[in-house]
Amino acid sequence: MNFVKRAGMSLGARRSRTAALLAIFLVVCTLLLGGFLLEAAAARQEADAQRTIGVDVTVRKEGLTPAQADRLGALGPVHRYNTEVPVRADARAFTPLASRVPKPRGTSTKDDDNGDGDGNADSDADRGALSVHGVRDTAMLLPFSYGSTKFTAGRNITPGDAGHSVAVIEQRLADENHLKVGDTLRVRSADDERTAAVTVVGVFQDPTQDPATWAPAHRLPGNTLYVPVDTAQKLGGGAATVSEAVLRIGSPDQARQVHAAAEKLLGGDGLEFRVNDKAYRDQVRPIQRVGAFAGLIVWVIALAGALILGLIVMLQIRERRFELGVLLAMGEKKWKLIGQHAVEVAAVALPAVALAALAGSLGGQSSGEALLGHQSRPASAGRVPEAGTAPPTVRVEPADVGRVAGIALGISLVSTVVPGIGILRLHPRSVLTDPA
Numbered sequence: 001m002n003f004v005k006r007a008g009m010s011l012g013a014r015r016s017r018t019a020a021l022l023a024i025f026l027v028v029c030t031l032l033l034g035g036f037l038l039e040a041a042a043a044r045q046e047a048d049a050q051r052t053i054g055v056d057v058t059v060r061k062e063g064l065t066p067a068q069a070d071r072l073g074a075l076g077p078v079h080r081y082n083t084e085v086p087v088r089a090d091a092r093a094f095t096p097l098a099s100r101v102p103k104p105r106g107t108s109t110k111d112d113d114n115g116d117g118d119g120n121a122d123s124d125a126d127r128g129a130l131s132v133h134g135v136r137d138t139a140m141l142l143p144f145s146y147g148s149t150k151f152t153a154g155r156n157i158t159p160g161d162a163g164h165s166v167a168v169i170e171q172r173l174a175d176e177n178h179l180k181v182g183d184t185l186r187v188r189s190a191d192d193e194r195t196a197a198v199t200v201v202g203v204f205q206d207p208t209q210d211p212a213t214w215a216p217a218h219r220l221p222g223n224t225l226y227v228p229v230d231t232a233q234k235l236g237g238g239a240a241t242v243s244e245a246v247l248r249i250g251s252p253d254q255a256r257q258v259h260a261a262a263e264k265l266l267g268g269d270g271l272e273f274r275v276n277d278k279a280y281r282d283q284v285r286p287i288q289r290v291g292a293f294a295g296l297i298v299w300v301i302a303l304a305g306a307l308i309l310g311l312i313v314m315l316q317i318r319e320r321r322f323e324l325g326v327l328l329a330m331g332e333k334k335w336k337l338i339g340q341h342a343v344e345v346a347a348v349a350l351p352a353v354a355l356a357a358l359a360g361s362l363g364g365q366s367s368g369e370a371l372l373g374h375q376s377r378p379a380s381a382g383r384v385p386e387a388g389t390a391p392p393t394v395r396v397e398p399a400d401v402g403r404v405a406g407i408a409l410g411i412s413l414v415s416t417v418v419p420g421i422g423i424l425r426l427h428p429r430s431v432l433t434d435p436a
Contacts, residue, residue, distance in 0.1 A: 021309075024309065029408055031297065032301050032403075036298065038294035039291050039295055042287050042294060053283055055252050055277040056275075057258055057259075058276070059272070060243070061272065069245040073247060075257075075261050077250060081136065084134070084141075084242065084243050087236040088128030088132065089188060089225075090187070090189075101212070102214065128218055129217035132225045134227055135226050138226050148207055149206050151168075167199070167200055170204060170221060171222075181200050183200045184197055185199075189237060206222070210222070252275065345415060346412045357404075360396045
């Protein structure tokens with residue numbers, strides 16, 4: 001009789017043992033698939049965290065130009081960057097804020113940067129009431145990314161605003177001049193030679209209070225404007241330089257590469273290079289630990305499953321010594337007897353894989369959220385929700401099911417071949433005369 005057919009008859013005749021073997025295989029396959037799904041979900045969430053959180057590298061150097069900052073932003077490890085070009089400017093046809101505290105007697109007029117209601121300064125020394133910051137991406141500025149400064153209307157300045165005359169203004173300046181999103185402001189350079197008309201696209205609220213003592217207008221938080229870099233360069237007459245460039249990279253390991261590139265481009269003298277990876281450590285490292293734990297689970301379950309099933313098959317072989325002896329006496333080859341046991345175990349393993357895949361598709365998402373969902377909360381990193389990781393996505397992929405099936409069949413082979421060594425040592429006469 002064909003040993004495959006004989007394996008099927010044996011499984012049918014021993015239904016209770018077949019059911020027990022199926023239950024064991026189902027548990028092993030479900031845990032294996034769970035480990036693979038958790039490992040894959042952790043890898044996807046880690047990649048998402050590297051894109052959204054990443055590591056911020058701040059580069060400062062005297063004389064840093066926007067063109068050099070753009071070259072730094074084009075480096076391979078950098079997937080997002082921001083430059084900041086500060087200039088002073090004056091208002092035209094709207095009123096900058098003035099300190100509510102009287103100016104002390106004896107204060108030099110060069111410290112008083114307030115102009116009149118039309119933006120006309122009292123003297124050349126009084127010009128520059130507005131603190132204008134040319135930026136590429138306001139969302140990367142610390143007050144915005146950490147949530148202390150929030151938008152009350154409109155939106156951020158983005159890289160797509162390059163070449164456009166737009167601005168975001170502080171709420172106090174907007175209230176003072178009854179400005180809203182969509183209004184147009186005219187801002188002139190401190191030397192009164194250039195004028196830029198900008199459209200308000202956002203209004204933000206800075207929690208910083210006005211100084212308790214008198215301060216010049218450009219030091220008041222309400223007189224802060226953010227515009228694209230090219231607009232700031234225009235107001236600065238082309239002489240404006242970058243105060244700092246913030247580069248966002250995927251991981252702390254890439255910081256050394258960026259540092260070397262920055263030294264090559266800018267020179268090492270006077271270069272300030274600072275790495276801020278706190279948010280990365282707070283959120284990405286726990287995800288990596290969960291992924292490593294999932295990988296360890298897979299190996300432990302595979303080894304434990306092979307050991308347990310091997311012991312079960314060994315016990316079955318001992319119980320079926322008489323059956324094996326009869327088959328050997330009838331001329332059956334020993335390798336076919338081992339093959340019969342391998343087929344029996346494999347025939348139970350494949351349905352267990354299918355049931356495990358069904359269980360994974362039904363309960364995988366909830367299990368993944370229980371283990372990885374807490375990592376998506378941005379509070380631990382101190383950032384606003386924009387910088388937090390997305391909830392984990394757990395999905396059963398055909399490749400994962402294939403890996404589980406491969407391991408299950410491997411376990412079947414190991415758990416039958418190793419105990420099957422005892423079959424090779426059987427002799428029909430000794431088995432039939434002493435079946436115990």
